Amino acid sequence: AYRVQHSHHKLPCKGGIRFATTVNLDEVMALAALMTYKCAIVNVPFAGAKGGITIDPKKYSAYDLEKITRRYTSELIKKNFIGPGIDVPAPDYGTGEREMAWIVDTYQSMRPGEIDAQGCVTGKPVSQGGVRGRKEATGLGVFYGLREVCNMPEVMQDLGLTIGVEGKKIVVQGLGNVGYHTSKFFQDAGALIVGLAEWEGAIYNEAGLDVDAVVEHRKKTGSILGFAGATNLTKNTDALELECDILIPAALEAVIHAENAPRVKAKIIGEAANGPLTPDADENFTSRGILVVPDMYLNAGGVTVSYFEWLKNLSHVRYGRLEKRFTENLNTKILGQIESLTGKEVNQKDRDLIKHGPEEVDLVRSGLEETMIAATREIMDVWRNNKDIPDMRTAAYVVAINKVGTSYAELGIFP
Numbered sequence: 001a002y003r004v005q006h007s008h009h010k011l012p013c014k015g016g017i018r019f020a021t022t023v024n025l026d027e028v029m030a031l032a033a034l035m036t037y038k039c040a041i042v043n044v045p046f047a048g049a050k051g052g053i054t055i056d057p058k059k060y061s062a063y064d065l066e067k068i069t070r071r072y073t074s075e076l077i078k079k080n081f082i083g084p085g086i087d088v089p090a091p092d093y094g095t096g097e098r099e100m101a102w103i104v105d106t107y108q109s110m111r112p113g114e115i116d117a118q119g120c121v122t123g124k125p126v127s128q129g130g131v132r133g134r135k136e137a138t139g140l141g142v143f144y145g146l147r148e149v150c151n152m153p154e155v156m157q158d159l160g161l162t163i164g165v166e167g168k169k170i171v172v173q174g175l176g177n178v179g180y181h182t183s184k185f186f187q188d189a190g191a192l193i194v195g196l197a198e199w200e201g202a203i204y205n206e207a208g209l210d211v212d213a214v215v216e217h218r219k220k221t222g223s224i225l226g227f228a229g230a231t232n233l234t235k236n237t238d239a240l241e242l243e244c245d246i247l248i249p250a251a252l253e254a255v256i257h258a259e260n261a262p263r264v265k266a267k268i269i270g271e272a273a274n275g276p277l278t279p280d281a282d283e284n285f286t287s288r289g290i291l292v293v294p295d296m297y298l299n300a301g302g303v304t305v306s307y308f309e310w311l312k313n314l315s316h317v318r319y320g321r322l323e324k325r326f327t328e329n330l331n332t333k334i335l336g337q338i339e340s341l342t343g344k345e346v347n348q349k350d351r352d353l354i355k356h357g358p359e360e361v362d363l364v365r366s367g368l369e370e371t372m373i374a375a376t377r378e379i380m381d382v383w384r385n386n387k388d389i390p391d392m393r394t395a396a397y398v399v400a401i402n403k404v405g406t407s408y409a410e411l412g413i414f415p
Contacts, residue, residue: 001072003081006032006048009407012085014046016092023052034296037400041297042375044307049087057094069099073106084119090306091123100124119313122306131309133364139181141301142272144372159267169244171195174251178272182248183211195242202239203230249276256281271295286391294393297375304371308364324357331355
């Protein structure tokens, strides 16, 4: 079992906990470093951390997994490696809301009376201090980031594409939490999801696929193959080479490499997964003028909304609780004034739309949208203003390292 902290330029540290047979010290150290850069890019005031246990969770009962998770938490507490102001874990491969609830319960049991104890971990169930909008956060962040890139006239002109996401042909590899939500948000925005891939194979339809219908088909049949109106591809990696505008690998690491990169036809690669490209693939795309939107900021939606959850736990109040009714009452008064001044009555549907006060999920999504748009613009500005920077990934590293370096320089050395 491991827990690694990469940096202390900000506190607390932040990073997920993995339960997987591949977990080792090198992996958690590398992922902790990436978390530092990811948080810096999106202006989330955490330093990077990562944890994991080398087990296959599928081989253990819920009872055993609970014992393992609670014991791991107790060791973190003893070593001062967890706490709302020290180190705040989150879910990752093989863990989820259930494990986070066990962690917070263990922490509260061993640290009785600590008023901010709920903030010791994020990704919790809403009933245990979690935040609405956390589940779809990473996929929605991917959508916001890529949408902002597509709204930049200079970038789209260089790629030979029209501005905006509407009508763009998109291929998504992976229909897990991130892949599904990314596909869904793009579809709702008017893009065409022409290809979807899962481990059992891939499907393609130039006219577009209905994401929810594909998911429903997979639930019934156990496979995405055989979906009505779609062409089957028995090798899931073939989807990466389909004709499209945007390719979104949202599953495994290193799926695009030196061998298949030259056959990729997309103009934009959105790295929803962690590390889906090898360095060889990266070089190939840069030389061909294909835009790679890098993982370490594009999939930062999860940690951004984790930050909102942590703030909620420290403030002990749900987002929207204080302003929802105030906003509704104010909008109702404004509406009444407009009606009396114009002598026209607004119909009920429009009335409900105009007076709507923000729910928690509305505010969380708004905060995430602002975060991703600001990060995209900052990276693009650095890239455009420095001719020595070859690609967007390098620009993202420059942004991150400058922020971390500035923090250390301003804080000085003590003792």
